[in-house]
Every structure is written in structure tokens, then in C-alpha cells.
Amino acid sequence: MRRVMSFAVVLFAALSLLTPLVSHAQSDGPHYKPMVAALNEWRLSEGLWPLHPNATLDALAQAQADYLIALPALPDDMHAGRSGENPMQRAVLAPYNWPTYGRADQVAIGEIAYVGRNVDAAITWWKGSSLHSRTVTNAAYREIGVGMMKHEYGTLFIVVLGARPNVLPVEVDASAGVLYLSNESYTYAQRSDAWLYQADQVRLFDAEGSPLSVGWQVWQAELAVPEGAGDRLFVMFTDGSQQVLAEVDFQEDTVLLPGTLDQATALAADVAVPHQLAPSAATSTPVPSPTVSASTSAGASADSTPTPIRKPSATPEPASTSDLLLVYDSRSLAAVNVSGASLDVSGLVLKHANGELAFSAWNTQWLSGSLTALAANDCLQVYGWDQSDLPKPSQCRTVRGVITISPSRLFWTVTGFDVYQGSTRLTACAAGAGECAITLP
Secondary structure (H helix, E strand, C coil): CCCCCCHHHHHHHHHHHCCCCCCCCCCCCCCHHHHHHHHHHHHHHCCCCCCEECHHHHHHHHHHHHHHHHCCCCCCCCCCCCCCCCHHHHHCCCCCCCCCCCCCCCCEEEEEEEEECCHHHHHHHHHCCHHHHHHHCCCCCCEEEEEEEEECCEEEEEEEEEECCCCCCEEEECCCCEEEECCCCCHHHHHCCCCCCCCCEEEEEECCCCECCCCCEECCCEEECCCCCCCEEEEEEECCCCEEEEEEECCCCECCCHHHCCHHHHHHHHHCCCECCCCCCCCCCCCCCCCCCHHHHCCCCCCCCCCCCCCCCCCCCCCCCCCEEEEECCCEEEEEECCCCCECCCCEEEEECCEEEEHHHHCCCCCCCCHHHECCCCEEEEEECCCCCCCCCCCCCCEEEEEEECHHHCHHHCCCEEEEECCEEEEEECCCCCEEEECCC
């Protein structure tokens, strides 16, 4: 390990170069703290550190919420910005200028969204979605921003999670005498010696730079607040070659958890909530849809059994005559590769009377694999954003990608559609048929 000079010298040298470690959130809405607290509680239950509010991420989230609420209707892709850019692309642009790990495409930013009744409904729905759960429980993230807007269905919540190189926030629960330490686990942090990666030891200093611990101690997610800490201390992290300093103000850096919120804030969260991207199956108010009944658009109740995708009534055609099988019901549509070999499905488009769904829509950050080589027996799935994870069809081994669209745009439930590859019409599929076999050229 690199030899450390006088701790006081190191401390104040670091302070002289240290920009504000975190920008505190300015949101004073009734749902801001309850939302952060609920997400932190979830992360702690998974053995992860809580997230620290950040004003830049707040602004990023709120700008997206403002944009979405100004549209005539919420779009299928709630994460696309005004010019079609994704959250990571927006974050690195002015005025946000979120720090990258060397390149614009190496930025630690994730986003989740929900429209519905309240914070609890949002959390329940996100927990029921594997895509959203992976974002919330990603150990790379350390900071959070929340945007909220009133919506006819309740509140629209946009939550942005992020991390910056060499910024390791520390949260404190003074009443419990606990410090919550974060760490750096983002893959790209390994690519530069200038960035700390996976700190393994820490030291604590008081406000004057005097050590509060004897030598280095092993990094732990939770540490007891040392005696004599006062109302401000510093935590120095090291990975053996790089050191990072975090300031902890016991007033400003109090961890947001359900138990640390004052009663008035907690009550406010029950009274008025912004909106949600997708209603929680157990607690959200049903979202009526022109083409889907209120019961299906609201999702299954907590004690109901989801209707599985209909199992084909006949054995799929052999690979020589059938390459792709569309399996669809009142809740979802899946495209299953039944050819026995990998398929290029990137140029396929489902066209119907009111529009089209291109397979390129599955080309998101959550796609596992490639649209140009969809593996045999694997599938792509689409359903309304008011649904949690739906069962995959029995013919599908692994769901490689999931997209959600407006519950009012499940076109396969109300009209027939054609399958195109470029300008070539491959086949016609009937509404309600349940299956449609496609042979590629």
C-alpha cells in the first residue's frame, strides 16, 4: 500500500482540491423524501449502501418529467428525451455535464419511471419488474435524483440513479450511531489509475483533521460513529493506491430511510403522490384504456393468478418452414425463434392499421444478446407498461429483451397485422389467433 503522509496534511490537501462532495437536493415536494427513503430501504435489504440526493440528478429527472407531462399522452418509451436521447446521453450534455469514466458512453446513469397512485405503489411495481429491480439494486450507483409531476392517474415519478469517479458519499444515522459507507464498483473505474476502485480500507478524521481511528481499518458498509466525532467528520477511502475523501455533515447527510423521516413528511406522502409509470399490481389505481379493460390494464390483483400466454394448440412448424413464432394474448406478444439456429430479426416490422412496431425497438440497454443473432429458442416480449413481469411463452427458453408500451396500444388484441422485412410482406397475422408462424426469406 502506498505510504500515507501525515494524516492531517493529507486531509487538508485533499480538502483544498475537493469540490462539494455531493449537491443536496432542493426538492421539497411531499413525495421526494419518502421516495428516496423507500428506495434506500430496498437497497439496504439487499446489502447495498443507501443513495445520496444530488441536485444535478434532481434537475435531470425533473426535466424529463416536465417534458413527458407536456406531451398529449405518455409515450411508450418514457426514457427517450426530446431528441430521442436516452438518460445517459442527456446526463453528459449541458447543463448537467455529469462526469464520465473517460468517455461519453462510459457514464454511470440509470433511470426508472412510474405513473400511479403513490410511492408505495411505485416501489411495489418496480420490485415486480426484473429490469427495474436490477437498476435499483445496481451496486454501481451511489447518488439519486427524483422528478415528479401531477398526472391524471396520480403522479409521474422519474428517478435517476448515478455515480461519479472518486465520489463516495457517506450517510449518517446519528440517532442509531451508524455511518453508511459507499464504494466504487463500476466496471470502468478499473481503467484509470486516477480513479479509486473497490476501496478496502478507511480512516476517520474529525472536523479539525485529527484521526478518530487508530490506523486504517477494513472497509465496511456500516461503521459505528466514533466517540468525539462531533457534528462533522471525514472518511478517507483507499484501494491501496488511490485515496478519496468524503465529508460527512450530521445535519446535511442524514440518511433518508422510513425511520428517519419526520411524521409530517410521512403523512404527506400518503395524501398526495405524483404519478407513476406503471401501476403496482397490488396497490395502484387501475388505468383505464380505450382498448383494454380496466381490470387488465391495472394488472392482476395481489391474490390473483396471471393469465399465462396461451400455449399453442399444435406443434410449431419445423425449422424448414417456420423460423419465428409470434405468440400473443390479451396481455403480451412474444417473438420466439423456433428455427433451431440464430436469426437476424433486426429488420422485421409488425404493421397494423394504426401504426407499426419495429423489432429495432428492442435494441435497448437491457437487451441481452443481439437482434442480428437471436439465439435459437429464445424470444423477445412486449406488453403494456401497467403490467409487471409476465410469464414467457412455453416455447421460449430465455427472454432476451422486454419492452413496454401504452396499454391502449396492444394492437394485436384488436386488429390483424402484417409482418414485413424491409419492403417485403412476409405474412398476415389475425387478431386473437394466439400464434402466427413466420418464414424468413
